[in-house]
Amino acid sequence: MRNDHFGGVLLMPLALYALAIGGFGIGLTEFVIMGLLPEVGADFGVTPTVAGHLISGYALAVAVGGVGLTALLHTVNRKRALLLLMVLFIAGNTVSALAATYEVMLAGRILAALCHGAFFGIGAVLAAGLVPAHRRAAAISVMFAGLTTANVLGVPFGTFLGQALGWRSTFWAITAIGIVAFVGIAALVPGTGAAEKAEHSGSGGLRxxxxxxxxxxxxxxxxxxxxxxxxxxxxxxxxxxxxxxxxxxxxxxxxxxxxxxxxxxxxxxxxxxxxxxxxxxxxxxxxxxxxxxxxxxxxxxxxxxxxxxxxxxxxxxxxxxxxxxxxxxxxxxxxxxxxxxxxxxxxxxxxxxxxxxxxxxxxxxxxxxxxxxxxxxxxxxxxxxxxxxxxxxxxxxxxxxxxxxxxxxxxxx
The missing domain is CATH 1.20.1250.20 (MFS general substrate transporter like domains)
Incomplete structure (x- = not known):
């Protein structure tokens, strides 16, 4: 079977699937709030417009984190950087699940969102480096498959879970997914390769x-x-x-x-x-x-x-x-x-x-x-x-x- 067919996707390195699990959790965090917004708004006693800031605030934080955190982590090897970002993701969703006020909930959303852009940005480079040159776009697509799966399966079931057991249960479930992703990345993603060591040890750094x-x-x-x-x-x-x-x-x-x-x-x-x-x-x-x-x-x-x-x-x-x-x-x-x-x-x-x-x-x-x-x-x-x-x-x-x-x-x- 040729590697550029879907069978080739199944034969990708296991590390890519660990990245995909992280992408699934991040995608769930981003989109599931849309189905839970009425419950969250009612719980905190805010208007739908104010509750909507939990979505727009997340998006803005993604844009900031995509550049800012990636720049801050440029001297950290990519595996360690991804683990640090998953810690931030877990912390943000834990804060959201425990939030007693709207302001704390918004802070948790922003904290989780900061890791979004950097995770996919750094993860895409790492994913491309795990496979031969002719399979790099396919490797990137496997990592992003977690994000798309969150839309297909995660969001509907996350919404149903939140409606049945309370919206906080959804964020606890997302936190658990983040922990699974952290363990998977720690166990399956290889450490710093020689090329990356040379890149980080070279002159110029952030410049x-x-x-x-x-x-x-x-x-x-x-x-x-x-x-x-x-x-x-x-x-x-x-x-x-x-x-x-x-x-x-x-x-x-x-x-x-x-x-x-x-x-x-x-x-x-x-x-x-x-x-x-x-x-x-x-x-x-x-x-x-x-x-x-x-x-x-x-x-x-x-x-x-x-x-x-x-x-x-x-x-x-x-x-x-x-x-x-x-x-x-x-x-x-x-x-x-x-x-x-x-x-x-x-x-x-x-x-x-x-x-x-x-x-x-x-x-x-x-x-x-x-x-x-x-x-x-x-x-x-x-x-x-x-x-x-x-x-x-x-x-x-x-x-x-x-x-x-x-x-x-x-x-x-």
């Missing part, structure tokens, strides 16, 4: 890490990430309104319909990693163009229930299929210091989330109807496609055959 941002292609990659995810979340943020007000589904069916998006996220992530290993530039162009088409088509067929079901899967699939390629692309152009650029790209995903939510809301506020966020998302994605096309032209045909200069975490196995 070298920030030197990656002198590359135009790094900035273009960040822009594509912001715009590509901004387009997806332009439609996704307000999808419940589209499903109930346009398609005619009941409010009670919305959580199950969102699972369809999660299925698309999971499949798209793995397929995107497979094809990005073959030709990153062409893969990203096709996927971003496909996402724009899916968003526009969704807006046109949103009144048809069966077509909406298909569109939900495709929106999740095309949206998240870009992640391995975007992550590998920025690491490839970050020269000798891919770690900070990788963390910055995770921050860019969350900036895109905020951009999409804001832009999608403009159409609703202007009275353009509940399909307007989908049209807005398609427009933002088209701008991202233009930036990606410019990046390809600027490279004279893209970096498909350019080797990825990621520091090996250990010899490939």
């Amino acid at each position: 070298v890490e920030f030197g990656a941002f002198r590359s135009l292609q790094v900035w273009l990659s960040l822009a594509v990430t912001v715009l590509g995810f901004g387009g997806m979340f332009g439609g996704f943020t307000y999808i419940a309104f589209t499903l109930t007000e346009v398609t005619g589904f009941t409010t009670a069916s919305v959580p199950w319909l969102l699972v369809l998006i999660g299925v698309g996220l999971f499949a798209g992530n793995l397929l995107g990693g497979r094809f990005a290993d073959r030709d990153p530039g062409r893969t990203l162009l096709v996927l971003i163009a496909g996402l724009a088409l899916v968003l526009a088509a969704f807006a046109l067929v949103a009144h048809i229930p069966w077509a909406t079901l298909v569109a939900l899967v495709l929106m999740g699939g095309f949206g998240f299929a870009t992640v391995p390629g975007l992550q590998m692309r920025i690491m490839g152009f970050a020269d000798r210091a891919p770690t900070l650029a990788s963390g910055a790209n995770i921050a860019a995903f969350n900036v895109g989330n905020a951009l999409g939510a804001w832009a999608g809301g403009l159409g609703l506020a202007a009275g353009l109807g509940y399909t307007s966020p989908l049209w807005t998302g398609a427009l933002i994605t088209l701008v991202g496609l233009g930036v990606m096309a410019f990046a390809v032209v600027a490279r004279g045909g893209e970096f498909s055959r350019r080797p990825l200069p990621v520091r090996e975490a250990a010899p490939a196995r």
Whole structure:
């Protein structure tokens, strides 16, 4: 069986699955609050708007931590850095589970969120170093599979658990997942490899890490990430309104319909990693163009229930299929210091989330109807496609055959 098929995914190093468990816990922390917000708000006696800050505050902290913590940990070997980040994650969710006031709950959310960007940023570089060059995007996709699985399975079951046993039980469960991830990373992720030791012992330190941002292609990659995810979340943020007000589904069916998006996220992530290993530039162009088409088509067929079901899967699939390629692309152009650029790209995903939510809301506020966020998302994605096309032209045909200069975490196995 060829390694670029799904059988190859199953044969990845066990360390990648330890990283995926960490990603699952982090994804659960980020998204499960959406289903528990009414219970949390009622418990603390705050308005829905104030309770919503538990979501927006998390997103802002992810963006800050993605760059800030990655920079602070640049001299720490990657395994130890990931363990420290999981300690922060466990502490943040423990604080949330024990919170007696809204302010303490928000502090716990922010504490847990700080590790999010750095974990995926550092973890992506480590994951790429665990496998041969031709499997690096697939390795990154395995790590991010934990995040997508959290959307498919974790969020619905976490919401049900919180509704049945109280919302605090969900955060205790997430804390337990964090402990499992910590043990898995400690046991399965190899220690510092020779290449990484050389990187940390070399001159320049943090200055070298920030030197990656002198590359135009790094900035273009960040822009594509912001715009590509901004387009997806332009439609996704307000999808419940589209499903109930346009398609005619009941409010009670919305959580199950969102699972369809999660299925698309999971499949798209793995397929995107497979094809990005073959030709990153062409893969990203096709996927971003496909996402724009899916968003526009969704807006046109949103009144048809069966077509909406298909569109939900495709929106999740095309949206998240870009992640391995975007992550590998920025690491490839970050020269000798891919770690900070990788963390910055995770921050860019969350900036895109905020951009999409804001832009999608403009159409609703202007009275353009509940399909307007989908049209807005398609427009933002088209701008991202233009930036990606410019990046390809600027490279004279893209970096498909350019080797990825990621520091090996250990010899490939």
